[in-house]
Every structure is written in structure tokens, then in C-alpha cells.
Amino acid sequence: MDIELIRQILPFLAQASVLTIGLTVCSLAIGLVVAVTITIASFSRMRAARWAAAAYVSIMRGTPLLVQLFLVYFGGPQMGLELTPFLAGVVTMGFNIGAYMSEGMKGAVLAVDRGQNEASRSLGFGRFDTMRLFILPQAAPLMIRSLGVNTVILCKSTALVSTIGVVELTYSAQRFVTSTFKPFEVFACAGAAYLIIVAAISLIVHALERAVDHGRKAAL
Amino acid sequence: MNTQTPMIDVRQIRKAYGVHEVLKGIDLSVNKGKIVSIIGPSGSGKSTLLRSINMLEDVSSGEIWLDGKQVNRPLKGRQFENHINHIRQEMGMVFQQFNLFPHLTVLQNIMIGPIRLRKLNRAEALDRAQTLLSKVGLSDKGNAYPARLSGGQKQRVAIARALAMQPKVMLFDEATSALDPELVEEVNQVMKQLAAEHMTMLIVTHEMRFAAEVSDQVIFMDGGVVIEQGAPKDVLSNPVEERTRAFLRKHLSH
Amino acid sequence: MSLDFSVVPDYFGILWTGILWTVLITVLAGGISILVGIAIAVATLYGPRLLAFPLRGVVFLFMGTPLLLQLYLFYYGLSQIGIMLPAFWTGVVGLGLHYAAYNADIFRASLQAVDPGQAEASRSLGFSRSATLRFFVLPQAMLTALPQVGNNSIILLKDTAVLSVLGIAELVLNAQRAISETYRPFEFYFTAAILYYIVNLAMEFLLRKAARKAEAIR
Numbered sequence: 001m002d003i004e005l006i007r008q009i010l011p012f013l014a015q016a017s018v019l020t021i022g023l024t025v026c027s028l029a030i031g032l033v034v035a036v037t038i039t040i041a042s043f044s045r046m047r048a049a050r051w052a053a054a055a056y057v058s059i060m061r062g063t064p065l066l067v068q069l070f071l072v073y074f075g076g077p078q079m080g081l082e083l084t085p086f087l088a089g090v091v092t093m094g095f096n097i098g099a100y101m102s103e104g105m106k107g108a109v110l111a112v113d114r115g116q117n118e119a120s121r122s123l124g125f126g127r128f129d130t131m132r133l134f135i136l137p138q139a140a141p142l143m144i145r146s147l148g149v150n151t152v153i154l155c156k157s158t159a160l161v162s163t164i165g166v167v168e169l170t171y172s173a174q175r176f177v178t179s180t181f182k183p184f185e186v187f188a189c190a191g192a193a194y195l196i197i198v199a200a201i202s203l204i205v206h207a208l209e210r211a212v213d214h215g216r217k218a219a220l
Numbered sequence: 221m222n223t224q225t226p227m228i229d230v231r232q233i234r235k236a237y238g239v240h241e242v243l244k245g246i247d248l249s250v251n252k253g254k255i256v257s258i259i260g261p262s263g264s265g266k267s268t269l270l271r272s273i274n275m276l277e278d279v280s281s282g283e284i285w286l287d288g289k290q291v292n293r294p295l296k297g298r299q300f301e302n303h304i305n306h307i308r309q310e311m312g313m314v315f316q317q318f319n320l321f322p323h324l325t326v327l328q329n330i331m332i333g334p335i336r337l338r339k340l341n342r343a344e345a346l347d348r349a350q351t352l353l354s355k356v357g358l359s360d361k362g363n364a365y366p367a368r369l370s371g372g373q374k375q376r377v378a379i380a381r382a383l384a385m386q387p388k389v390m391l392f393d394e395a396t397s398a399l400d401p402e403l404v405e406e407v408n409q410v411m412k413q414l415a416a417e418h419m420t421m422l423i424v425t426h427e428m429r430f431a432a433e434v435s436d437q438v439i440f441m442d443g444g445v446v447i448e449q450g451a452p453k454d455v456l457s458n459p460v461e462e463r464t465r466a467f468l469r470k471h472l473s474h
Numbered sequence: 475m476s477l478d479f480s481v482v483p484d485y486f487g488i489l490w491t492g493i494l495w496t497v498l499i500t501v502l503a504g505g506i507s508i509l510v511g512i513a514i515a516v517a518t519l520y521g522p523r524l525l526a527f528p529l530r531g532v533v534f535l536f537m538g539t540p541l542l543l544q545l546y547l548f549y550y551g552l553s554q555i556g557i558m559l560p561a562f563w564t565g566v567v568g569l570g571l572h573y574a575a576y577n578a579d580i581f582r583a584s585l586q587a588v589d590p591g592q593a594e595a596s597r598s599l600g601f602s603r604s605a606t607l608r609f610f611v612l613p614q615a616m617l618t619a620l621p622q623v624g625n626n627s628i629i630l631l632k633d634t635a636v637l638s639v640l641g642i643a644e645l646v647l648n649a650q651r652a653i654s655e656t657y658r659p660f661e662f663y664f665t666a667a668i669l670y671y672i673v674n675l676a677m678e679f680l681l682r683k684a685a686r687k688a689e690a691i692r
Contacts (some may be wrong), residue, residue, distance in 0.1 A: 045297075062674040063667040064635035067646060071667060074653075075660030078477060119319035119378075122274050123333045123385060124309035126301060133332065137323045152538075159540035163639060170543050183550030191539040191547065198538045 002185050009176050009186060016172035017193045023089060023158040023168060024197075028151055030094025035101035042106055043131070053102070060099035066160055068092050073164045089161035097154045104146025108139040141212040148205030152198050159194075169193055225288050227252045227389050227420045233272060233282030235265075242268050243279070244444040250389070250437075253418035257431035257452075260441035261467060266424045269441070270393050273422070274313050275304055286310060287388050309337055312382030316394040318374040320366040320381070326353070327362040330381045338385065345384075352380040356410050372403030376410055389420040397426060428471055432456050440464045479661050485652040489662075492648030493669050499566055499634045499644055500673075504627045506570025511577025511623070516607070518578070519585055536575035542636055544568055549640055565637040573630045580622045584615035617688045624681035631677060632670065645669060 041053035060068075072081070073088040083091065112135050120130040162171035173190035177183045226249035235243040242265045250256045258266045271277045273284055275291060284291040286307060295303055321329050330349040334340040340348070353359050356376040366374055375395055382390060392411065396404045408430055414421065415434045425431055431438055431452060438455040440448045440463075448461045459465050482489075514533060518526045536544065545568045552559060559567075588611050596606040638646035649666040653659045 059671065062632075062671040062678075064632040064646070064670055066635040066638070067663055067667050067670060070646075071660065071663040075663050078658075078660040113317075113319070115315060115317050115319035116321065118276055119313075119315065119321070122276065122308055122311070122313035122315075123381070124305045124307075124337050125333075126305050129336065133336070134321055134323075138321075156538075156540040159542040160636070162542070170540065170546070173543070174546070177546075177550060182554070183546065184554050187543055187547040187551060191535070191543055194539045194543065195535070 002182055005180060005182055006185055006189055009180075009189060012176070013169065013172060013189055013193050016167060016169045017197065019166070020155070020158050020168045020194075021197060023086070023093070023161060023166070024151070024155045026090040027093035027097060027154055027158070030090065031097040031101055031150075031154065032147075034095055034098025035105055038098065038102035039105040039109065042102070043109065045127070057099045057102060060096055065093070065096050065157055066163070068096055069160060069164060085161065085164045085166045088164060089158070089166055093154060093157060093161075097150055097157075100153070101147060101150050104150065105139070105143050107146070108142035109135055111142055112138045141209075144205060144208050144212065148201065148208075151201050151205070155197055155201060156194065224251060226250060226285075227254075227287055228273065228422060229283075229285040230269075230273065231283045231285070233269075233279045233284060235268060235272060235277060235279045242444050243272065245282070246441075246444075246446060248439065248446070250420060250422055252420055254436045255415050255419075255421045255423065255434055256437045256439060257423045257425055257435040258439045258441055259425060259428065259431055259467075260447075264441045265444040266441045267393055270391050270422060270424045274308060274311055274391055276313075305337075309333075309385050310388045312379075312385060312387035312390040314375070314378055314382055314390065314392045314395045316397050318366075318371070318378045318398075320374055320378055322366050325363050325365055326358065326369070326377050329366070329377060330384045333381065333385050348384055349380070352383050353377075355383075355413070356380050357406070370403060371399045372406045375399065375407045379407075379410055379414075383414075389422065390414065392421065392423040392425070394424055394426065396430075426471070428456060428468070440467065442467070477660060478658065479665075481656050481658055482661055482665050485656075485662070488648045488652055489645065489665065489669065492643065492645035492666075493673065495642075495648075496631070496634050496644040496670075497673060499569070499637060499642070500627070500631045502566045503570040503573065503634070504630055506567065507573035507577050507626070507630060508623060510571060510574035512581050512612070514574060514578035515581035515585055516612075519582060520603075520607070533575045533578055536572055537579075541569070541572050541633055542639065544572055545636065545640060561640045562642055565640050565642045569630065569633060569637065572633075573626055576626050577619075577623050580619050580626070581615060584618040585611060587618055588614045614692075617692050620688045621681070621685045624677075624684065628674060628677050628681065631674060635670075 038053045038056060041049040044050055044053075069089065069092045072092045073083065073085065076083055076088065109131075116134050116138065117130060120134045125133065158168060159170040162168060162174065165171070167175070169190050173186050176186045180186065228248070228250040230246055230248040232245045232247060233243055234241065234245055246265075246269055248256070248269075258269065260266045268277055272279050273286075273291065275284075279292060282292075287310070289307065291304075291307055293300070293303055321332075324332065327346070327349050330352060331342070331345040334345040334348060335342065350359070350362065353362055356379060358373060358376055358380075361369065361373065361377070366377070369377065379390075379395075395411070396407050399407065404427070408427075411421070411423070411430075412434055423431070423435070435452050437449060438452045439446055440455055440459070440461070442463050448455055448459060448464045455464065456468065459468060514529055518529050518533075521529075545565060548559075548568045549561065549564045552564070592610050592614065593606050596610045597603075601609065634644055635646045637644055638650070641647065643651075645666050649662040653662050656662070
């Protein structure tokens with residue numbers, strides 16, 4: 001164990017962590033927009049919209065993220081789509097995680113008691129108002145956990161964009177390994193950095209859950 | 221004497237789940253200010269009938285009219301949506317499981333319909349909600365959330381919520397079936413009060429005594445058809461049909 | 475530059491070999507993930523505390539860090555201390571252990587969900603603790619765990635793609651070989667995606683069938 005080496009590379013890994021966090025946050029933002037869109041489509045009255053949503057989720061979940069990433073980054077230029085490695089990574093991961101997140105959202109909406117829908121409809125509210133005023137406010141707290149799990153998965157999958165040259169944590173660690181020939185120390189440090197980020201995400205999710213729970217109890 | 225248009229008019233409605241027919245051509249009408257109770261064994265189709273009138277269930281054929289307007293008009297898409305949202309505002313529906321909105325306070329539960337659908341301003345809606353709350357005896361519970369209420373209180377709020385839309389008729393789907401026995405009476409009291417005010421009501425119930433007390437007419441259903449109907453004293457005390465008699469024997473014995 | 479899929483059939487052989495390796499890796503790593511997952515679940519639930527506690531820590535480490543990083547650590551880190559594993563086995567074992575951590579969580583929950591009356595009945599018949607676990611509790615837990623563990627195996631299938639970075643010639647690496655000769659990345663990655671999707675659908679189909687059977691027993 002080379003402690004001195006660890007002390008030297010830590011500041012650089014910390015810097016790379018910022019990029020990993022940036023990748024996670026940007027992909028999460030795209031993913032949430034995609035997930036909400038897919039969820040709305042899957043409860044649409046139009047069969048075509050429901051079908052398209054299901055097909056999207058099936059394809060995104062049915063193929064490897066790495067292949068999707070290579071397809072966008074290396075194959076994109078053939079289709080006139082030239083993206084920087086960072087953008088290609090963020091867009092691909094966002095559209096990918098959005099499919100997974102939509103599953104959790106759908107589950108939460110379905111978990112709301114059917115009587116709520118009937119009560120709202122019998123008062124004369126339309127489908128959209130019913131969703132907005134009654135179903136979503138009740139479903140939202142149920143979504144937090146699965147969104148948190150998916151955010152952790154997303155954070156870890158940002159390591160894959162090292163393969164297209166984004167110098168985030170994993171790629172940065174690889175560079176140090178080539179220059180120092182101390183793979184164990186370097187990768188262990190990178191792993192610790194991921195653990196800290198993942199722990200932070202879990203803490204935020206717990207705090208959110210508690211806030212929602214508390215909001216409910218306080219209201220009672 | 222029956223020259224006025226009925227408030228609710230159901231003509232030959234049928235409904236089937238696959239090959240299983242649950243409503244086999246039902247006719248029914250309720251005049252303004254009248255109270256009609258539907259009784260019958262579980263699975264007789266009485267709840268389905270009530271839910272069909274509110275279009276919570278689609279019917280296969282037949283017509284449903286509310287105060288001279290057809291409820292199940294053969295419209296499509298957005299047009300049907302607008303029509304049904306509009307006509308449902310004229311009908312108050314009370315569910316067995318209350319279905320209060322758990323994320324809203326009692327007052328918010330009652331006010332949200334008038335504000336969003338009837339376009340009342342907040343002050344008017346609040347005023348109306350408070351009047352209704354005191355009417356159902358829950359003036360002190362306005363700011364409570366549904367989870368804090370007993371079943372009987374929840375159902376009284378649900379009735380107030382439906383009344384806040386100032387509907388032309390009230391539909392009660394086994395309103396007291398999910399309640400503990402000691403809580404049934406408080407809900408019955410509210411319904412009796414509505415009856416005294418000549419609210420038009422269609423009530424699906426399993427409580428024979430209550431039906432006898434409040435109804436102008438009682439309908440006995442079994443197997444998706446109306447077996448017998450008439451004044452409560454006739455249907456409940458002197459039934460003509462054997463199936464009605466068998467049902468009443470079973471239900472009045474305990 | 476436009477798309478031209480006409481070059482793809484020339485490389486069908488190499489893609490086919492790739493998908494076969496991908497399936498083989500899935501089966502091997504999937505097997506490891508299930509066996510080790512069960513072992514960890516049993517050890518953390520019934521084993522001595524001295525074993526259970528560090529094991530839970532290891533599971534946490536595996537679940538909290540990226541698969542890619544774990545593979546690098548095994549591959550390069552082990553060679554640092556003189557252990558030279560072939561890339562193939564490093565990949566298979568690394569992938570298997572990564573998902574063993576996830577499966578352990580599921581098996582743990584399923585074991586705890588088995589009705590305690592089952593163990594009591596078995597013990598009252600005179601079965602030992604370990605026999606009770608083996609013959610009665612574990613089989614029931616496996617049925618409960620099946621849908622989720624199957625789901626993890628499907629996710630594992632897609633993560634076999636990551637093994638390409640270690641130079642293991644599965645589908646992605648073979649597609650890359652074809653690309654290096656033809657300079658047609660879109661066509662080959664797209665074809666690879668379709669092949670993955672087909673295997674994925676087949677796995678989903680088998681899992682649904684198995685889950686229905688399990689549901690009938692439960």
C-alpha cells in the first residue's frame with residue numbers, strides 16, 4: 001500500500017469526481033423529462049402512444065447501455081450527429097435511465113387506489129385534471145425510492161463514458177495507473193470516491209422521503 | 221299523474237363482461253324529489269346498475285337519461301369526454317369505500333370541485349363547504365385530513381363533497397356497507413335529512429329497515445333483472461315474487 | 475456519409491461467434507451470481523456474526539461502485555500482487571460477483587419472508603437446522619426470489635458488453651473488429667444491439683414461463 005501515492009492523487013480524483021457528479025446530474029435531468037413523457041404516454045387514451053411508450057422502454061432496457069453509447073458516439077456522425085464525448089454520454093445515459101425510471105413512475109401511479117380515480121371522475125373532473133390534482137400528488141411520494149435507486153445505478157454507469165474519452169473518475173484513475181503502475185491503490189481510491197457519491201445520493205433520497213413523510217404527518 | 225319528465229330514466233340497459241351478462245335489460249325511473257332504493261343479493265347487478273348511471277361502467281346497450289339529457293350519448297373522443305365530465309357534475313356519487321382524497325383536508329376535499337369545475341371563487345366555495353360540513357355535523361373537522369376521521373365521518377364528508385356540486389340527483393352505492401355497525405346510524409341520519417329536503421336519490425343498500433323508512437319505492441334485483449318493484453310496504457312486507465320472499469326471509473332473520 | 479448495411483452479412487460469422495460467447499458468459503456469470511448470492515444470504519442470516527458483518531460490508535462495496543471499476547481492479551490489481559488470471563475468467567468471475575451482491579439482497583429478503591411455521595413444522599418432525607434450511611426454507615425462498623433474480627440475470631446479460639474493455643471477444647468486441655475493417659460503426663453497433671435485444675427477449679420469455687410455473691406452485 002503506497003500511502004504517499006494516494007495522498008498525491010486524491011486532489012486529482014476529487015476533481016474528476018466533480019465531472020462524475022456533473023454527468024450524473026445532467027443525465028438525471030434528461031432522464032426525468034424522458035421518464036415523465038413516457039409515463040404520460042403509457043396512460044394515454046391513444047393506443048399508438050401507449051404502444052410507442054412500451055416499445056421505447058423495451059428497446060432501451062433490452063440493449064446494453066455501452067452499445068447505445070457507442071452507437072450514438074461512433075455511429076452518430078454517420079447520421080449527421082456529431083456530439084462531444086460528454087454530450088453523447090449525457091444524452092445516451094439520460095434516454096436510457098429515463099426508460100427505467102418510467103417503470104417506477106408507472107408503478108407508483110398504478111399503486112394509487114382505483115377509487116381515487118372514480119371519485120374524481122364522478123365529480124366531473126377530466127382525465128388530465130384527475131391525474132394532476134389527485135393521482136400524481138399521491139403517487140409522487142411512492143416514486144422517490146425507485147428514482148433514488150435508479151440515480152445510484154445512473155451514477156455508477158457514468159463510468160462507462162470513460163470508454164469514449166470523458167475524463168471522469170474511472171478514466172482519470174486509469175491514467176494514473178498507466179503512469180504509476182499501482183492499479184490497486186488508484187482503483188481503490190476511485191472506488192471510495194464512488195462510494196462517497198453514492199452514499200450522498202442515498203442520504204438525499206432518505207431526507208426527501210423523510211420530508212415527504214413528515215409533511216404528511218404534520219398535516220394530519 | 222306521471223306527466224313530468226323523470227329525473228333519472230333508464231331504458232333497457234344491458235351490460236356484459238364477455239359472455240356473462242350482469243344487466244339483462246333494466247328499466248327504471250326516478251321522479252324529481254323521490255327516493256328509490258335498490259336491494260338484492262350480492263352479484264345481482266345492483267351496484268353495476270348504479271355505476272352505469274354515472275358511466276363508471278360502460279353499458280352494452282340501452283339508454284340512460286338524466287333530467288331530459290341523455291347520459292350515454294354515442295359521442296367519441298374529446299366530445300364524449302367533455303359531455304361526460306359535464307353531466308357527471310349533475311350527479312353526486314357516494315362510494316362504499318368513501319374514496320376521499322387523502323392528500324387534501326376535509327374542507328379542500330369539499331371545495332375542490334366547486335372551485336375547479338363550478339368556477340366558484342374561494343370565499344364562495346368555503347362558505348358552501350362550511351354550510352355543508354355543519355349540515356353533516358362535522359364543522360370542527362374542516363382542517364383535518366381524512367386519515368384522522370372514523371369511517372362514519374369519512375362517509376359524511378364524502379356526502380358533503382358530492383352535495384357541494386349541487387347535483388340534481390344523489391347516487392349511493394352501499395354507503396354504509398364498509399362501516400362498523402355503530403357508525404351506520406350517523407350516515408343514515410344524514411341521508412334521512414336529505415330525504416326530508418326532497419333530494420332525488422337512488423340508493424343501493426343492504427339495509428332493509430332503512431330502505432323501508434326512507435324510500436318512496438323499492439326495487440328488488442336478482443341475476444341482472446328487476447324481479448319486483450313498488451312501495452316499500454308492498455315489496456318488503458308483502459312481496460309477490462317467490463325470489464323476493466326467499467331473499468327477505470334470509471335477510472330479516474339476522 | 476450514408477448507411478450501408480450490405481457489408482454486415484460478410485461479418486455474420488464473427489458476430490455469431492460473439493453472441494455465442496456473450497450467452498456463455500451470461501450463463502457462467504449468472505450461475506456464479508446465483509450460487510454466491512445464496513451463500514452470502516445464508517451466511518449473513520444464519521452464519522456467525524464475525525462472518526456476517528464483514529460480508530455485508532463487501533456486499534455494500536460491490537453495490538456501491540461501478541462494475542467497470544471492479545473489473546479493472548481485479549484485472550490490474552490482482553496482477554500487481556502476482557496473481558495472473560486470464561482476462562476471460564477475471565471478467566466472468568468479476569461480473570458474477572457483482573451480481574451476487576445484488577442477488578444476495580433478494581435471497582435474504584425471500585428467506586426472511588418464508589413463513590416461520592415451515593421451519594417449526596420441519597424441526598418438529600426431527601429435521602436438523604441445516605436440513606430444514608436445505609429441504610424446506612431455501613426451496614420456498616428460491617420460488618419467491620425467482621422473478622427478481624431472473625430480472626438481475628437479464629440485466630447481467632447486458633453488462634457482459636462491459637467485458638469487451640478487458641479484451642474478451644464477446645459480441646461488442648467482435649463488432650469492433652468488424653468496424654475496424656469496414657469503418658461502419660453505426661451498422662455494426664446497430665446489428666449488435668438487435669442481437670442483444672433478441673437474446674434479451676428470449677430470456678424474458680423463459681423467465682416469464684418459469685415465473686408462471688413458480689407462481690402455480692406457491
